[in-house]
Amino acid sequence: MFGPNGATRPKNMLWLAVRGHPAHGSETANLTQLDRTASTLLDTMGLLFVPAGVGIINALRVIGREWLPILAGLIGSTVLGLGLTGIIMHHVTHRSQSAPGARGAGAVWPRA
Secondary structure, three states: EEOOOOOEHHHHHHHHHHHHHOHHHOOHHHHHHHHHHHHHHHHHHHHHHHHHHHHHHHHHHHHHHHHHHHHHHHHHHHHHHHHHHHHHHHHHHHHHHOOOOOOOOOOOOOOO
C-alpha cells in the first residue's frame, strides 16, 4: 500500500476502497486500525446531517415559495451528475480495455 518512500500509491488506495480490505496478506495488520477508524466515522456520521436539517427547518417558508426552482435544480443536477459519471466511466473502461496488456475494466492504472 505504501511506496518505498512511504507515499501511498493511488491504485492501492482505490483498490482498498473498492474491496474493503487490503489486497496483500502483509497489510492485514492495518485492517484492525482501518476497521476502528471506519466504525468511528460511521458512528458519528449522523452528526453531519444536523446542520442541514436545521437549515431546512429555518428555510421552510422560502422552500414553500420556491419549491419549483429547487426541484428543477435537484432533478437537473442529478441527471447531469449521473450522465457525466456514465460518460466518464465509459471512456475510462473503454480506454483500459483497449490498452495493450490491460486486464479488463479494472486495469485503469499501469502496474507498478
